[in-house]
Amino acid sequence: MVTLNEHEKASRSTETIVVHDAQDDRHYGAVAMPIYQNSVFTFPTQQSFEEAMLDNRDHFMYTRGNNPSVRQLEERLARLEGGEQARCFASGMAAISTAVISLVRSGDHIICVDQAYGPAKDLMTSILTRFGVETTYVNGASFERIAEAVKPNTKLLYLESPTSMRFELQDLPRCAELAKQIGAYTVIDNTWASPIYQNPLQLGIDLVVHSVTKYIGGHSDLVGGVIIGSKQLLHKINGCELVLLGGIMQPSTAAQVMRGLRTLPLRMEKLQQNGLAVARFLETEASVAKVNHPGLPSHPQHELFNRQMKGGGSLFSVELAVTVDQARTWADSLEYFRKGFSWGGYESLLYMPIQSPDTEAGENVLIRLYIGLEDPEDIIRNMRDAFARIAKK
Numbered sequence: 185m186v187t188l189n190e191h192e193k194a195s196r197s198t199e200t201i202v203v204h205d206a207q208d209d210r211h212y213g214a215v216a217m218p219i220y221q222n223s224v225f226t227f228p229t230q231q232s233f234e235e236a237m238l239d240n241r242d243h244f245m246y247t248r249g250n251n252p253s254v255r256q257l258e259e260r261l262a263r264l265e266g267g268e269q270a271r272c273f274a275s276g277m278a279a280i281s282t283a284v285i286s287l288v289r290s291g292d293h294i295i296c297v298d299q300a301y302g303p304a305k306d307l308m309t310s311i312l313t314r315f316g317v318e319t320t321y322v323n324g325a326s327f328e329r330i331a332e333a334v335k336p337n338t339k340l341l342y343l344e345s346p347t348s349m350r351f352e353l354q355d356l357p358r359c360a361e362l363a364k365q366i367g368a369y370t371v372i373d374n375t376w377a378s379p380i381y382q383n384p385l386q387l388g389i390d391l392v393v394h395s396v397t398k399y400i401g402g403h404s405d406l407v408g409g410v411i412i413g414s415k416q417l418l419h420k421i422n423g424c425e426l427v428l429l430g431g432i433m434q435p436s437t438a439a440q441v442m443r444g445l446r447t448l449p450l451r452m453e454k455l456q457q458n459g460l461a462v463a464r465f466l467e468t469e470a471s472v473a474k475v476n477h478p479g480l481p482s483h484p485q486h487e488l489f490n491r492q493m494k495g496g497g498s499l500f501s502v503e504l505a506v507t508v509d510q511a512r513t514w515a516d517s518l519e520y521f522r523k524g525f526s527w528g529g530y531e532s533l534l535y536m537p538i539q540s541p542d543t544e545a546g547e548n549v550l551i552r553l554y555i556g557l558e559d560p561e562d563i564i565r566n567m568r569d570a571f572a573r574i575a576k577k
Contacts (some may be wrong), residue, residue, distance in 0.1 A: 199382060199449045203265055218246075219439045220252045249427050253435035255441050258410070261400075264379040264445075266386050267412035269419075271426055272438060278397025278431030279409030281371065283391050286344065286417070286425045287369045290316035293340040297324030297354060301373060308342075324486065325352040330359060334366055339346040343372040343389070345382075346489075347409035349426050349552060351476040351500055354487045356492055360388025369417075375399070375528075380452040381495040391417060398528025399497065402444035402451055405529075406431050452497070454557060459498025461560040462553070462567070466502055471514075471571055473505040473548045499527050503548035508539045510574040511549040517570035520558050529553035532563065 194407040197495045211218055225244040227233040237244035244250050254272050257456035273279040284307065288294060294308060298321040308319040322329045324343065341363050345354040347366070356372070363370045371391045384392050391413040394400060400410065411421065426432065433441075456479070463477040463505040475482070477500035478489040489496070504511050515523070521534040555563065 189243075189244075190325065198264065201260065201447050202448055217256050219256070219317060219435050220247075221316070223247050234395075246437065248430055248432055249422075251435050251438070254438040257433075257438040257445070260442070260445060261394075261396075261410050262412055265392055265412045265514060265555050266376075266379075266383045267392065268415045270410050270412040271418060271421060272396070272433040272441075273409040273411070273426075274431045274437075275407050276375065276393070276397055276409035277303050277307075277397075278429075279393045279411050280427045282429060282431065283306055283371050283393050283411050284308070284312070284340065284423060285429075287318050287340050287371070287391075288312070289339075291337060293335045293337045294319040294340045294342055295330060295333045295338060296321050296342040297330075297344055297347060297352075298322060299324060299350050299352055300344045301348060304342070304344075304373065323352075323417075324354045325360075326532075327355045327358050330354070331362055334362070334509070338366055339368050340458045341368060341370045343370060343378075345372060346376055346478050347498065348376055349501060351376075351478055351483070351491075353478055353488050355488060356387040356389060357383055363489070364388070365550070373523075376497050376499060377493055377495075378448065378452055378497065380406055380449055380551075381456075381497070385413065387492060395528075396441050396445050397526065399455075400445055400448060400451060401441050401528070403440075403529055404526065404531065406437050406440045406444075406452075408437050408441055412518050436458050451557070452495070456495050456499040456553065458543075458557070458560045458563075459496070459500060459555045462555050462563055463500055465564045465567065469567075470569055471504055471506050471574065472502055474503040476501040477504070495527075497554065501550055501552045503550055505548055506574060508549055509534065511551060514570045514574050515551065517566075517573050519566050520563055521553070530557045532556040532558060 185444040207404060224246055227236060229287060236245055258272055270414055296305060296308060296319050319434055320333045322333045341359055343354050343359060345356060360370055372389050374382055374384055375395045375398050383456045394410050396410055405457040420510045460479055463475050463480055464473050466472050477483060479496040515534055515536055518534060521532045524533050525535055527533055535552040
């Protein structure tokens with residue numbers, strides 16, 4: 185078998201990495217790696233066991249620490265994101281919690297974008313405050329607001345670009361440079377862009393987290409997360425938070441993620457096309473006050489989107505200039521959209537936050553849309569009919 189050198193490996197395209205990277209010829213030539221669905225790995229001698237205990241990152245001993253099925257996925261995700269190492273977790277929140285907890289101590293201060301994923305903010309507000317970690321929430325679309333929030337004890341900038349409700353971006357190179365100047369770390373949730381369309385590590389960010397439940401898994405049939413970064417930071421997580429908190433990914437889940445990963449570039453290209461087609465249509469509708477999609481020229485940060493991203497996903501939000509009842513009727517008239525929280529699979533989804541009794545008349549109604557792999561013309565035709573229906577109310 186021909187062995188590629190490191191230069192040849194580094195020059196591989198994304199499409200080739202998801203198919204061929206991290207292949208292991210020890211498994212009898214199996215194209216799909218066998219699932220190592222076991223808890224413990226044994227050794228033939230006491231000496232080999234002791235050697236493994238001294239270097240447990242590079243040896244398989246116990247699946248709470250390492251597993252061949254999970255390791256193969258980690259190596260491929262690290263290569264795809266441009267990181268040195270990756271560790272996989274049982275959920276996106278397990279990855280987020282582990283990343284954040286690994287970088288802060290009692291008395292530290294976190295700057296977090298105010299439109300970040302809700303459970304990530306709940307971690308900081310409900311749990312980290314118990315241990316003396318303070319968080320300031322800022323408008324992430326403004327670098328100046330981020331810089332103004334810095335305190336002498338700031339140790340972490342937690343970013344999500346774009347955010348997943350209002351789709352605001354942060355200037356990642358500037359945030360990374362600011363963090364280095366003040367001796368802080370940066371963590372970003374990169375789920376919306378996936379490794380296909382944004383690589384924050386190359387822009388100076390320290391750790392990247394993904395919910396692999398979304399685009400990477402791609403089929404709405406698994407839950408998982410990943411942290412990707414330098415060997416130095418991942419080594420610390422390996423020896424402490426990963427094994428002690430225990431939120432590890434199961435081998436069977438890793439195999440499912442690997443299957444989804446192989447088609448990620450193809451799916452992302454199609455999803456981007458579908459999302460933009462529907463977003464452009466919505467901009468033409470009289471009942472739509474605003475479409476929040478950074479891939480549209482109308483987005484206030486479209487130039488930043490073009491500068492630090494290679495493309496985007498199919499999740500965005502619309503602000504409807506209608507009543508709450510009309511918005512509910514519109515949502516219920518959409519044949520191809522199921523109602524639910526998540527996104528990233530093959531099917532279109534709609535999420536409309538519960539409207540407060542204090543919602544003022546005339547206030548726009550925010551609805552998040554995930555455009556799936558359906559024919560966008562079918563979706564647009566259905567939306568047009570739904571708008572006609574609420575116009576009659």
